[in-house]
Amino acid sequence: MVFVIDNRVFYRSEDGAIWPSGDEGSTVILTLTMNRLLACLLEKHGHVLTRNELLDSVWDAHGLRSSSHTLNKYISELRKHFVQFGIVEECITTVPRVGFMFNSDVEVRVQTQSIIEDEPRLEDEKNDAQVVKELSLVRVKHRHLPIALALTVFLISATLITLGLRVPSKDLAEVRELKTYFLFKYGSCPVYTVQRNSASLSEQKKELFTELAKENGIDCLEGASFLYQVSESYLYGNKGRAFISRCTSRNDKYISCLNNYWNGYERTH
Template structure:
């Protein structure tokens, strides 16, 4: 059994695979825990699921110990992974004082594995001018490194041609700092402050020609719950990142 979500990606719960319709070579494989969370969200599409339900059905049922913090971390990772396929959509909605739900405004079509992939007639949203879209294999490698850094398992990327949207956050000198997923406007000031504090605290090489920074912040930090932060500096050559240096903060 598989699902077509938002006419943008195919999801197979049995093995945790995500892929664009008709492009199996660009698949991404979720970790077991991330897959269990997404499976629950898809199964109850459009219904708010309580945090306790996630902890019970995702962790307790497998003999594992979960927490609100670990749930927040996996939700954050899922959001960023899903954004690889359709950054114009908000897939997972936070329901205050309850938990999370899969956006009811997105279509979810259940299919058998034998079904032919349907033709998608709806046009994809036009990329906003402020976004820059590159075919950078290194960005997918960076997302994989983030998963390793968070101790969440690995993200398997089978193709170097998957498109990843990056969004400008601020600049260090003439070097841009990008985020890998949209941040609410209310979070920008704090995110910029965090990025500058990290650059002042560590000895990352200075801004040089063809240098860019990528910044990853767990959403839980903006809710005062603490979390993890990743800042990566990359040097580009001929449109590709050739060297990268990453600074991790496991507790911020």
């Protein structure tokens, strides 16, 4: 079975081959375990799979030892493959204290062999769609975010809307400037928010960020920085939303942003 992911990446579950559209020469063959994990997530596209379900079906059912640490590691590797193949959207979403799901906002379809052979046409369609998605450089008050961060800015803007925060009514595609506010350093990585941090809530925001980062294996990497936003209700242990984006760089240029969302789940103390 061949899956087409976001019209950009092809994945064949029979042998674990994954490659960018129009470039089979760049095919990567996933390990058996990673192949089973990705197939499992795609078959349940848009549905949450608990950690135990994934560990049982991917590891235990095949006589392999499993752990949450191992699962996190494989999820991280799969995310890296999608970023390398040009999908900047978060494909595999973390559901805190529950598990993971393949993002329902990322299009996934099963492809027949006859259509796979017509891949050059799909590549043209993908390029046309990409033109529509292009974003201009976003200027930030304390520093300049490169083009690689533009999508993250738009994701944060959407998150602010769901958090009930004020966002300019103009079309988001017209946004040219986003102010950020330094909150603290997580390890050596600076953490910025998109709202000014009051003295009364700053410590709670720091504690929650640290808690979420540790629980979900979001580490401070060399050259990385974070963009972070959380609703007040979530800070107080009620249902709410939180957003953490870790953006990594190489040679002073940003290469990817890993986005994590927490939506509607109550925190336990």
